[in-house]
Amino acid sequence: MKGKALLTMIFLPLWATAGAVAAAPQQQGETAVYGWAGTVYAYSRPAYDDYFVRNDGELFGIAGQTAAVEQQIEGLQGQPVKLWGQLKDPASDFNGRQIVVSEILAAEAAPTPTPQPPTKPQARVTASVVRARTGPGTTYPIITHVYSGQTYDIVGRNQDSSWWQICCPAGRTLWVSASLVEASGPLANVPVVPAPAPEPVITEWRGEYYVNLELKGSPALVRNDRAVDFNWGDKAPAPGLPADDFSVRWTRSIHFDQGNYRFYAKSDDGVRLWLDGWPVIDQWRAGPLSVSGDLANVGQGLHTVKVEYYEH
Numbered sequence: 575m576k577g578k579a580l581l582t583m584i585f586l587p588l589w590a591t592a593g594a595v596a597a598a599p600q601q602q603g604e605t606a607v608y609g610w611a612g613t614v615y616a617y618s619r620p621a622y623d624d625y626f627v628r629n630d631g632e633l634f635g636i637a638g639q640t641a642a643v644e645q646q647i648e649g650l651q652g653q654p655v656k657l658w659g660q661l662k663d664p665a666s667d668f669n670g671r672q673i674v675v676s677e678i679l680a681a682e683a684a685p686t687p688t689p690q691p692p693t694k695p696q697a698r699v700t701a702s703v704v705r706a707r708t709g710p711g712t713t714y715p716i717i718t719h720v721y722s723g724q725t726y727d728i729v730g731r732n733q734d735s736s737w738w739q740i741c742c743p744a745g746r747t748l749w750v751s752a753s754l755v756e757a758s759g760p761l762a763n764v765p766v767v768p769a770p771a772p773e774p775v776i777t778e779w780r781g782e783y784y785v786n787l788e789l790k791g792s793p794a795l796v797r798n799d800r801a802v803d804f805n806w807g808d809k810a811p812a813p814g815l816p817a818d819d820f821s822v823r824w825t826r827s828i829h830f831d832q833g834n835y836r837f838y839a840k841s842d843d844g845v846r847l848w849l850d851g852w853p854v855i856d857q858w859r860a861g862p863l864s865v866s867g868d869l870a871n872v873g874q875g876l877h878t879v880k881v882e883y884y885e886h
Contacts, residue, residue: 604660604661604662604663605660605661605663606659606660606661607657607658607659607660607661607673608658609656609657609658610626610628610656610657610658610673611628611629611654611655611656611681612626612627612628612629612654612655612657613626613627613652613653613654613655614626614636614647614650614651614652614653614655614678615627615651615652616651624636624637624647624648624651626655626657626673633671634661634671634672634673635665635671635672635673636657636672636673636674636675637672637673637674637675638674638675638678639659639674639675639676643675643676643677643678646678647675647678650678650680653680653681654680654681654682655678655679655680655681656678656679656681657673657675657677657678657679658675658676658677658678659673659674659675659676659677660673660674660676661673662674693759693760694727694728694759694760695727695728695729695757695758695759695760695761695763695764696725696726696727696728696757696758696759697725697726697727697728697738697740697750697755697756697757698723698724698725698755698756698758699720699721699722699723699724699725699726699750699754699755700722700754700755700756701722701754701755702721702722703719703720703721703722704719704720704721704750704751704754704755705719705750706718706719706720706740706743706744706748706749706750707748707749707750708748708749708770708773709749709769709770709772710732710736710737710739710749710769711737711749711769713772713773714749714770714772714773715773717743717744717746717748718743718744718748720740720743720750726740726741726742726743727740727741728740728757728759728761728764729741729747729764729767730747730764730765730766730767731752731764731765731766731767732749732766732767732769733766735752735761735764736751736752736753737749737750737751737752738750738752738755738757738764739767773796774796774797774798775798776798777798778798778799778800778801778826779798779799779800779801779802779824779825779826780796780798780799780824780825780826781795781796781797781798781799781822781823781824782795782796782822782823782824783795783796783797783811783812783815783820783821783822784820784821784822784823785815785816785819785820786819786820786821787819787820787821787884787886788821788884789821789823789882789884793823794814794815795812795814795815797812799824802824802881806885818885818886819885819886820884820885821882821883821884821885822882822883822884823880823881823882823883824880824881824882824883825878825879825880825881826878826879827876827877827878827879828876828877828879829875829876829877830872830873830874830875830876830877831874832871832872832873832874833871833872834868834869834870834871834872835868835869835872836866836867836868836869837849837854837855837866837867837868837869838864838865838866839855839857839863839864839865839866839881840863840864840865841857841862841863841883842861842862842863842885843859843860843861843863843883843884843885843886844857844858844859844860844863844882844883844884845857845858845863845865845881845882845883846858846881846882846883847867847879847880847881847882848878848879848880849869849872849877849878849879850877850878851878851880852869854867854868854869855867858882858884860886
């Protein structure tokens with residue numbers, strides 16, 4: 575039966591032992607040096623002209639075995655080298671250690687990495703604080719702020735590239751002024767993104783209309799509603815919206831006098847109402863509803879009312 579070809583190599587320190595391969599005998603107090611890597615420096619003390627700092631930080635005095643090697647050492651001062659020779663320990667100077675160098679060569683320095691250009695368009699914030707908006711212009715609402723040194727991917731631009739659309743502070747794409755960031759990468763590939771419709775001026779109820787039943791994502795329509803009092807029948811609440819399977823959130827600040835209040839809602843289908851985040855009505859279910867909720871001892875002043883509704 576054929577056996578498997580096997581080769582195992584083990585590297586161990588070489589010691590002179592009877593019946594085994596042994597290193598050549600050396601003079602007492604000397605150790606062979608093979609290809610040590612480090613740097614040569616000039617040494618001002620008289621005992622040695624130069625010294626060697628190994629890459630692990632160990633220091634040794636050095637001297638050339640011949641005049642030619644000594645000349646090589648002088649020519650390589652301040653440079654990374656590899657050297658061969660004999661380490662004398664103890665020696666009369668320099669931490670008690672001296673390398674008598676038989677050969678020394680300049681070592682190749684580690685190459686400096688070449689900076690690679692960004693592979694995708696990016697914007698690094700250069701101003702201290704930059705407003706991130708819903709659209710490319712100062713008339714659009716501020717959603718959050720970005721700060722000096724932060725970097726974001728560029729995913730769009732306006733027609734004249736004066737605004738960048740970035741991803742994704744506050745978990746969404748927003749716009750920042752190009753004058754306040756440093757753009758880099760393949761900017762020619764950045765698409766022009768149409769500006770969203772300007773936010774409407776809200777003076778009464780802010781109505782946010784969604785094309786789903788759960789008020790998820792961004793609203794398909796935001797508008798000012800004079801009152802939360804609609805009867806759409808089998809029609810859509812606005813062009814571009816469905817007649818069924820939509821949802822709406824209304825919010826408004828209203829002045830209340832001090833007192834106890836009862837809130838009424840009549841809907842088809844689900845409805846919810848909060849006052850300053852406090853739930854008053856919660857009937858999130860299908861079917862015609864006529865419900866109410868009480869809230870006692872409402873303080874005088876402005877309070878935020880939120881109403882949510884879905885039509886299935």
